[in-house]
Amino acid sequence: MTQDEIKARVAALGDWFHNIDLGGVQTAPHHFLHDYPADKFARFAHAVPNDLSGRTVLDIGCNAGFYAIEMARRGAARVVGIDSDQRYLAQARLAAEVTGFDIEFRNLSVYDLAQLGEQFDLVIFMGVLYHLRHPLLALDVIRDTVARDLLLFQTLQRGSDQVDDVAEDYDFFQTAPFDSPGYPRLHFVERYYAGDPTNWWVPNAAAAQAMLRSAGFCIIDHPEAEVYLCRRAPRPSRDGAAYGARPATVLP
Numbered sequence: 001m002t003q004d005e006i007k008a009r010v011a012a013l014g015d016w017f018h019n020i021d022l023g024g025v026q027t028a029p030h031h032f033l034h035d036y037p038a039d040k041f042a043r044f045a046h047a048v049p050n051d052l053s054g055r056t057v058l059d060i061g062c063n064a065g066f067y068a069i070e071m072a073r074r075g076a077a078r079v080v081g082i083d084s085d086q087r088y089l090a091q092a093r094l095a096a097e098v099t100g101f102d103i104e105f106r107n108l109s110v111y112d113l114a115q116l117g118e119q120f121d122l123v124i125f126m127g128v129l130y131h132l133r134h135p136l137l138a139l140d141v142i143r144d145t146v147a148r149d150l151l152l153f154q155t156l157q158r159g160s161d162q163v164d165d166v167a168e169d170y171d172f173f174q175t176a177p178f179d180s181p182g183y184p185r186l187h188f189v190e191r192y193y194a195g196d197p198t199n200w201w202v203p204n205a206a207a208a209q210a211m212l213r214s215a216g217f218c219i220i221d222h223p224e225a226e227v228y229l230c231r232r233a234p235r236p237s238r239d240g241a242a243y244g245a246r247p248a249t250v251l252p
């Protein structure tokens, strides 16, 4: 493809959220976060295994495929990207074609991951949680259907970065812990945040970490304020409404 052909195909696919260099053509050169996500990735790239040969990767909410392509670049044996938006998937297919990586893209919602019928060594779940009306359900589904080992997770966070050491239990009349900035807190967006109608729940740092643990992920690295590298772990007890029962013991 000539640069003019790439330029035309990029333009035909509408506005891009990912700025990717496609043969010298920038897909989102005027992004409000500058060279995004490359600038962000530079802050935590060291935390992701550099050699992914022989490993499989699933990128959930892959958008135009920036992270899927980066994982293919690190030698992953198989990379699958899913997104609920066909428009972004068309961009991702073009980006993979121009960069020359063999990546499978599928139109799927995070809630329907069981349809893949497959587990992956590295699951990427970046920038999606706060777009969901049912964020814990999504984490539960990821843990129970597609996660075999590592989860690379990112969420928008607002509120305090303080993380309280929350007690196992509190007395009914002890209300002060809820007022601490470091208590796990999800901010509900009834209307808009940042002009985006798809923002629903924005956690503070304590809530992001607590939700990961609650869904059965152990945080093994925190290379950037919003980014967590996790390992699939036993799910703690009290796994809640989506699964009905609240077993007293730790599940396998």
Ligand SMILES: C[S@@+](CC[C@H](N)C(=O)[O-])C[C@H]1O[C@@H](n2cnc3c(N)ncnc32)[C@H](O)[C@@H]1O
Residues within 6 Å of the ligand: 017, 037, 060, 061, 062, 063, 064, 082, 083, 084, 085, 088, 108, 109, 110, 111, 125, 126, 127, 128, 131, 132
């Ligand atoms: C803010 S973008 C993040 C893109 C990329 N993961 C990143 O970190 O740069 C959110 C992406 O999640 C996708 N998305 C939103 N809801 C989804 C859902 N229920 N299932 C799968 N993808 C979803 C959107 O279409 C969009 O591509």
